[in-house]
Amino acid sequence: MVRRVRRLTALVAGALATGVLSLGLAAPVTATPKPRPAGVDITGKGLTEPLRLRADLHPTEVVAVIDQVSFLGSTGQTTSPRKADLGPKYTLVVLSGGTPRQTYDLYPKAVGGPRVYRPAKQPGSRQTTAGWFLGRLNMSETLRTVGVPLKREFDTVSGGVGGGERVIPEDAINPAKDIDEALGELRRVLLLNVAVVVAITFGLAGIALLIRRRTR
Template sequence: MIRENVRRFVTGAAMAVLAVTALLVGPGPALADDAKPTAVVLSGDDLEDSIEITAEDDGDELFEAMLSQVSWLTGESGRAATPDEKKLGPKYTLIVRYGDRDRYSYDLYPLAEGGPRAFRPGQQPDGKTTDAWFFGRLNMPMALRSAGAPLPDTMDVMTGGVGGGERINEQQEVDPAADIFAGMGGLPGMLAINAGVLLLITGGLAGIAYLARRRG
């Protein structure tokens, strides 16, 4: 009976470690979500032509930086009062595209007094919602300037989300997609740690089983 319980415990521990490893590695290609944005289109009064940005043509970093300005606004009810139109500064419209279909549209004001603002029109390309104002991300001016908007080149910017962040020098190279395993020697290092934990658990249980058998 004791030997059977030990065997079951070892099996459960091994399955738990494998599950943690699978979560860290992420889903395989077969589980990838196909319903994802494929492009964002930026337009504005001071832009001669609209600018289409895709991960394939412009790189994941620029595409994700632009998408992150509005991806969190879907379904939100608004977090800011209607601002004074005279204090908004230049307006840019960002459209999120899925394949060949426009789905979401937002107005961005990177130089608004008091910080960037974002507006979600109630009439959307893919349906209707409610008009809503938001405090924009603090790195909105830098993201739009990187995409091609003729915004002033400031000495430093604020990074991070709404209502917070830290000041950095613009000349400093920032990689928002940095490897989360970098501090642990990469993914192989994490897998090695998991394997070591599994061996330690198995060894300890084997010792317990041996002592239990001798006493029996």
């Protein structure tokens, strides 16, 4: 009987320890924010030199600009709009670790709504499927907010294939927001781990008490 109880205790303790280790390994993955691109470069009409935005200095602006192309699907329209209807072009280059990774042509003033063109030839030796896409309805105001010399306008806040988003407010720069969210997530994970450890401790205490009673 004593051997059976000891064997049961060892199995339960091993299972609980495995659960704790699994939580400890999984928690950091949950709490760690997803890596973001290092930055973007924008060139085009009215810019005498490239507008260079980096994630460490302009996190809100970088996220807002990349949001203008993050929704693009694998294929787009192959027929291009008339050149006279496109308006000014702004070339967006997305950087990762200081290296250009993707490039897009943005047309915020196109007739019928903003347009995005993804060239087949990408930086380096990369290739993709060329295509035209309807852009987000707030493209013009987003580019203006990050530094592109465009005339201010009040964009529609919904609709469009790209899914219109709210216009970025002038005081939207808040780099501490993401840090607060990450710390909050980490705090919740730590509290969960503490709760699990307490539960395991009470469980082991109960098993030890049961063994002691049966071995008397």
